[in-house]
Amino acid sequence: MHIRTFRAANLQAALAEIRTQMGPQAAVLHTRQVRDGWMGWLGRTQVEVTAGLRDAAEQPRRERLQRSENSPHRETEMLRERLIRVGVSDSLAQRWSQRSEATMRQQHSGQAVAFSQPSLEAALKRVVASDLHCGPPIRSLPSQRRVVALVGPTGVGKTTTVAKLAAGFRLQQQRRVGLLTIDTYRIAAVQQLQAYADIMDLPMQVVERPEQMQTSLEALGDVDLVLIDTAGRSPNFAARIDQLRVMLQAARPDETHLVVSATSSAASTARVLQGFASIRPTATIVTKLDETEQTAGVLAALVEHQAAPLSYLTNGQQVPDDIESSDREKLVGPLLGTTAVLPVAA
Template sequence: MHIRTFRAASLQDALETIRHQMGADASVLHTRQVRDGWMGWLGRTYVEVTAGLRDGDESAEPGPTFDEDADELTDCAALPIRSVYLKNEASLPGPLESYRDQLMEFGVAPRTADRWLQATESFTAGLGDSIGEPWMEHLQRSITRELRIGGPIRTQPGAKHIVALVGPTGVGKTTTIAKLAAGFRIQERRRVGLVTIDTFRIAAVQQLEAYAEIMDLPMEVVEKPSQMQPAIERLGDVDLVLVDTAGRSPSSDARIDQLVELLRTAQPDETHLVMAATSSASTIRSVLKGFAPAHPTAAILTKLDEASSTAGVLSAITASDDFAGIPLSYLTHGQQVPDDIQVAEAEPLLKRLLPGTLTREQMDAA
């Protein structure tokens, strides 16, 4: 077999080159995204595709095939380039084609990018010359249809409502707990109690204790499951209990099992998975998979102000054929307590879809 590797700005460009140089009978053997530059930094992202062409009329042997949702290829029969190319061959309007390359550059899987863009084209097809709005706004609307907004935490006076925050290290869970506590204490005038089981980081406990003292909130520290219910009872007659947990790696099964056991004893009414908007699509998918045993009911996206693009994150959390999506409850966009938090809505996320994204209102204001 004759094997060659091609690198291009997009998958479609690579397939076009392979088809011209090796013919339609070539098979895709491997595909991945790569970044040039020093150790992957300060460089551009490319799609690298390895293709093979058999000599003569030998029958095909088992080999890897192209999976549009994966960074690598799965072990199945090799797929001829003509079959792969036909999936991406439908032409898109110029602006949408350029968006496809940008979406993939920021980690959106080809299949997801195509779904978004084809939905956008279908929506605009019936508008004809009356489109009237930038293509980006139509693309944002297409993504909005897949985005789940779950709404904020809701409490009732006199009914103890327990909410736990879980997630990986460094995403801002403790600061988010403080923002939520301040909002419910000051704005909603609810009685709030705090529980922390982040005993792995003494500084985190001290940080939460400082917030509790400033806001005059009861707080309990729990080190093992048997202490959880007594701690919640000592908080007294509160309306809302916010449970802060230690950051855990989604790939650490043992640590996740410990978290699940603590949550089982806490019996939260809601469990919010905290993730950073600055994370890559692959990282978000890993977090969703790793924390699935904790049965999160909603997600909080933090550090929105630091995210250069939300395309990858949105591609990981929105609904698709094989994923129901996860509802968003809150967004945070800074370190200020209690100011830099808001109930989740689509507009702030889509405003940062790609670098330089502008809505019509922003263009008019400029």
């Protein structure tokens, strides 16, 4: 597969450039927000999109689709190809596409079924939604302190998500909320969370070592909910994950939410789920739905690796608006996007 990376002011401009330079057959593999300038300072925020285009070595698969053009399962095979192109494993793509076909046949029992990509994709969304395990949001009751930690790799929006949750519980549910951060590695991380705490008039503590944890939790006072922001950790470095695990053991959180980005590929999400398994997350938050064109990759990884139940999803930077309880329909809405259609060559 031929892979290229594009940067533009927004996602739409990047997609237009991809189609111009690589053609309509190109598939979006990964998106993220970046800043130019020195170390991201004084620079512009841009969208970086990685796209892939199949090369001649993959032509036999296309030819197989052509030979099956008159087959009753041609559309199902095309759907399977589309899933594979956005990172879904062969086995799961096969299972999802076959279940989609079976769903359509069941809906039209005793009638002729007119298969098409739009109708099969609608069936696929129902199939994927049924595989997603959605759990409850954070449970917070007055005068019953609950400690909740957010963990995950760098760049997935943990601090912003902590701020959204804090604002929601403080302003909408009138809970007494305290913030605690152990993210003393990232430049300006403490200042960012402190700014949110000041705006919402919330107590906040900074913890650098496990032995400081209980004292800092007590210093937050009589709060109903403690939200812990953690440093981003690469799932490839077990030693850093172990450091995080030791810190969380000192905090003894009631809930630990693993934060993953909807812009990540299936392979990247799988590495995150495997790398943070020792933390034993109790829930999963999917962020940046507004920054991705398709969610099939990240959802495939969540299903295949049996991720903890989905608790929240976020779809923007606005605090506290752009967060809501997990919603299957919204997660599968952009399932395959618009660039994943595989045309059959004439």
